[in-house]
Amino acid sequence: MPEQTLTLDSVRADLAEVLYLEPEDIAVEDDLVDTGLDSVRIMSLVERWRAAGVEVTFVELAERPSLAAWWELLSTRLPR
Template sequence: MNDRPVLSAERVRADVAELLGKEPNALDPEENLLDLGLDSIRIMSLLDRWRAAGATVEYPDLAERPELSHWITLLTGEGAA
């Protein structure tokens, strides 16, 4: 397994914010992203971006817990600030 994450917390936050049409710092890490308007098509779009960057996350990993903090932990190993 890679000992360095391929994505940063900032990148994950920025990518999600872009698809939601929000500023990255306006996202509450604990808020349900589906409630903010993220849908399955957008999640798949994010997955495509993140896989292209080397991430190995799967759709169910994101869909089961659609909170930014969880996604950041999955993708980077970091906590969401």
């Protein structure tokens, strides 16, 4: 199975899926904890994105819970 390439839209879609929201309901600057994000959901996303070839840790995401901050971090680690 080929690795998926992460994009801002795919990260938003993954996040919406674990939060049971529509992607358009998540603004890039939203505090994701306020939208229902918890540690179990963060770990689920970490595993999903690691499977896509992006090395990221739970702590890195938990320290900055916004889509904008996550994309800033993830986009620097995309597989070449």
